[in-house]
Amino acid sequence: MAKTLFEKIWQRHVVSVLFDGTTLLYIDRHLIHEVTSPQAFEGLRLSKRKVRRPELTFATMDHNVPTDDRTVIKDPISKAQVEALTKNCKEFGITLYDLKSDLQGIVHIIGPELGFTLPGTTIVCGDSHTSTHGAFGTLAFGIGTSEVEHVLATQCLSQKRPKTFKVEFTGQLKPWVTAKDMILKMIGLIGTAGGTGYVLEYCGSAVKSLSMEARMTMCNMSIEAGARAGMIAPDETTFQYIAQGNRPYAPKGKNFDESVKFWRTLATDPDAKYDRTLTIDASQIAPQVTWGTNPGMVLDVTERIPEPDKVPGYSRKDVEQALQYMGLKPGTPITDIKIDTVFIGSCTNARIEDLRSAAKIFKGKKVAPKVRVLIVPGSQQVRKQAETEGLNQIFEAAGCEWRQSGCSMCLAMNPDQLQPGERSASTSNRNFEGRQGKGGRTHLVSPEMAAAAAIAGHFVDIRIWK
Amino acid sequence: MESFKTHRGLLAVLDRANVDTDQIIPKQFLKSIKRTGFESNLFHDWRYLADGKPNLDFELNQPRFKNATILVARNNFGCGSSREHAVWAIQQYGFKAVIAPFKEQGTSCVPAFADIFRNNGTKNGLLTVELKESEVEEIFQMVNRYQGLEATVDLEHQCLTLHLAEEISFHFDIDSSIKEDLIRGLDEIEQTLHAQDKITSFESSHNTQLPKHRV
Numbered sequence: 001m002a003k004t005l006f007e008k009i010w011q012r013h014v015v016s017v018l019f020d021g022t023t024l025l026y027i028d029r030h031l032i033h034e035v036t037s038p039q040a041f042e043g044l045r046l047s048k049r050k051v052r053r054p055e056l057t058f059a060t061m062d063h064n065v066p067t068d069d070r071t072v073i074k075d076p077i078s079k080a081q082v083e084a085l086t087k088n089c090k091e092f093g094i095t096l097y098d099l100k101s102d103l104q105g106i107v108h109i110i111g112p113e114l115g116f117t118l119p120g121t122t123i124v125c126g127d128s129h130t131s132t133h134g135a136f137g138t139l140a141f142g143i144g145t146s147e148v149e150h151v152l153a154t155q156c157l158s159q160k161r162p163k164t165f166k167v168e169f170t171g172q173l174k175p176w177v178t179a180k181d182m183i184l185k186m187i188g189l190i191g192t193a194g195g196t197g198y199v200l201e202y203c204g205s206a207v208k209s210l211s212m213e214a215r216m217t218m219c220n221m222s223i224e225a226g227a228r229a230g231m232i233a234p235d236e237t238t239f240q241y242i243a244q245g246n247r248p249y250a251p252k253g254k255n256f257d258e259s260v261k262f263w264r265t266l267a268t269d270p271d272a273k274y275d276r277t278l279t280i281d282a283s284q285i286a287p288q289v290t291w292g293t294n295p296g297m298v299l300d301v302t303e304r305i306p307e308p309d310k311v312p313g314y315s316r317k318d319v320e321q322a323l324q325y326m327g328l329k330p331g332t333p334i335t336d337i338k339i340d341t342v343f344i345g346s347c348t349n350a351r352i353e354d355l356r357s358a359a360k361i362f363k364g365k366k367v368a369p370k371v372r373v374l375i376v377p378g379s380q381q382v383r384k385q386a387e388t389e390g391l392n393q394i395f396e397a398a399g400c401e402w403r404q405s406g407c408s409m410c411l412a413m414n415p416d417q418l419q420p421g422e423r424s425a426s427t428s429n430r431n432f433e434g435r436q437g438k439g440g441r442t443h444l445v446s447p448e449m450a451a452a453a454a455i456a457g458h459f460v461d462i463r464i465w466k
Numbered sequence: 467m468e469s470f471k472t473h474r475g476l477l478a479v480l481d482r483a484n485v486d487t488d489q490i491i492p493k494q495f496l497k498s499i500k501r502t503g504f505e506s507n508l509f510h511d512w513r514y515l516a517d518g519k520p521n522l523d524f525e526l527n528q529p530r531f532k533n534a535t536i537l538v539a540r541n542n543f544g545c546g547s548s549r550e551h552a553v554w555a556i557q558q559y560g561f562k563a564v565i566a567p568f569k570e571q572g573t574s575c576v577p578a579f580a581d582i583f584r585n586n587g588t589k590n591g592l593l594t595v596e597l598k599e600s601e602v603e604e605i606f607q608m609v610n611r612y613q614g615l616e617a618t619v620d621l622e623h624q625c626l627t628l629h630l631a632e633e634i635s636f637h638f639d640i641d642s643s644i645k646e647d648l649i650r651g652l653d654e655i656e657q658t659l660h661a662q663d664k665i666t667s668f669e670s671s672h673n674t675q676l677p678k679h680r681v
Contacts, residue, residue: 015668016661022643024658026665028674036549038499047655052665056674064497077497084499118675128548128582144550144586145501146654154658156665160641192484193542193569193576226545228581251677259675276574294484294545318483411547413493420516432488432546434511 002269004164005233006199009139013122024156028121032059033107034085036126040149041088052155054093062106063413067376067403070099105379105405108132108347113381115250119234119263129347131222135215137234137266162228163275165198169206171283176462179214180446183221184288188298191313195227202232206282212241213351220348221429224295233267289334290431290444292322301461305332325433326441335459341424342454344447345376346410349427352385354447359391361451367399368457375400376408412437425453468591469651473562474618475535479609480525486546491555504555530613538565538605544583553586563593563619567602588644595638
């Protein structure tokens with residue numbers, strides 16, 4: 001019987017099935033970070049249980065860590081949480097990439113870098129952007145702390161089988177339009193709950209043309225459409241990425257060749273059926289900018305802030321509330337909106353290609369007066385690579401702050417925050433009220449659009465901007 | 467885990483759709499390494515003014531909702547981040563159940579609750595009840611009309627009853643395994659470890675693709 005990528009991976013990982021179809025799934029990779037694990041480890045301790053497969057588990061610290069001076073975590077509660085992770089990893093025998101490590105970074109950036117993320121595996125983490133790893137043809141999704149504890153103790157997870165949703169992007173992206181714009185466009189079309197109960201599979205000519213990093217950007221934001229996970233079938237682009245460099249957890253030599261043979265069997269079979277499908281013409285996608293307080297409130301950069309009763313899927317009240325919080329008036333062209341902060345970072349867009357794109361824009365230019373720009377590489381390896389290429393010099397010459405790796409201003413659990421009323425152009429993944437700091441106003445965009453906004457001091461249509 | 471069979475309590479309504487977990491429990495409270503102590507942090511940025519005083523415009527701060535134990539909201543409740551702290555905060559504040567509407571959109575149905583939030587709720591004994599939009603609208607109207615309106619959520623019979631002079635009842639659907647987990651209130655890890663042999667047997671033939679030697 002013809003199967004989809006998701007079905008093939010799901011079926012390979014079924015340990016047992018209950019009377020109503022609830023499945024106990026085996027988990028091949030468990031990623032841990034400091035925020036959602038302390039209570040899970042404490043639970044293990046109290047019940048006198050051990051981690052069943054420590055060798056399939058690895059940890060990093062990313063949400064709380066400062067991106068300037070890493071020798072000191074000023075907030076004592078943040079410090080305690082980071083120290084708890086160190087203590088827990090030592091006690092339970094889990095590899096930890098801490099602040100002293102050259103391999104530390106945002107958990108969803110270092111997983112693929114280190115070759116931990118491989119096609120055909122199941123991957124979980126106590127973080128909703130775990131969907132990122134789906135770019136490799138893995139079944140990867142976010143879980144809560146109780147589930148983290150369950151996976152630590154049993155290496156399994158109880159799951160109700162989700163439905164399948166094919167999103168095909170036909171055509172090719174036009175210049176200056178990116179994977180970030182593709183996923184924002186999709187979320188705008190189906191809404192922040194349009195994918196709830198589904199695993200999305202992205203395919204089509206525009207997806208095939210994307211690099212691995214661009215595919216990760218797309219899969220990363222699947223959760224913002226409510227989806228369980230987002231996946232892209234592995235292909236030559238995937239295999240080349242895994243073979244590149246020296247990824248400690250990736251297969252090598254003969255093992256790599258054997259693995260590729262297996263990975264080639266994972267793509268969706270030609271006649272496989274999905275529960276739902278959607279086709280989007282990628283060539284019609286324009287640079288996207290969110291205007292409201294969830295990622296579904298998004299428009300083309302050429303559009304204007306909408307009237308409260310003219311936004312499909314949202315009530316007048318929802319829109320009025322969002323506009324009030326964001327301090328925006330209906331009818332305002334998006335290109336008129338001034339920003340005071342730019343954040344280029346996060347598990348969505350802080351890889352080397354994102355930094356190269358931003359550097360192309362910043363080269364020889366200066367950040368607009370009174371605009372603060374934070375450029376936060378996603379990992380120590382990305383940082384090192386960027387410095388080898390001289391990107392940091394371009395950023396600093398333009399007037400940007402070049403930072404250490406961490407989640408930074410994506411969610412402001414660390415000192416990188418917006419002050420009330422500040423407005424950002426951000427390459428992150430959420431624009432909820434207070435996400436980047438209480439009272440902070442977030443607009444989600446691609447790295448290119450963020451860099452251009454930094455120079456202009458307001459949003460611009462990157463396709464026509466000089 | 468505490469089990470949930472039936473609960474009678476005061477209803478409170480929160481007239482917002484797409485309530486995300488950043489609103490339910492903002493990030494600064496995720497730094498805790500404990501499972502407790504979140505009751506005063508629930509909906510923090512809506513609940514308090516800048517100076518820390520209660521925001522009297524926020525629905526849940528209204529005296530009529532003091533001691534409410536059943537929360538009624540709009541579609542797509544609990545979206546966004548996977549933080550289980552959102553569930554802990556809701557429960558520690560005092561809510562035993564959350565009710566929200568699913569939305570029928572053409573041939574598809576948009577669930578009332580975000581997936582991860584609903585799963586996290588089940589792990590902690592917080593019942594999430596999905597009703598039709600028209601039914602939730604009716605509940606909103608009744609709550610706004612009748613001060614002190616109580617309801618009973620009966621999980622065993624899958625029924626929500628509003629205790630008006632003439633009672634109104636709504637049936638709700640729920641996954642049988644979720645229902646059983648909530649009613650039995652068992653330790654899920656213990657349950658899974660009862661099937662340990664199945665896990666070991668699976669592991670003996672499953673290739674996790676971890677290389678034998680790491681650099």
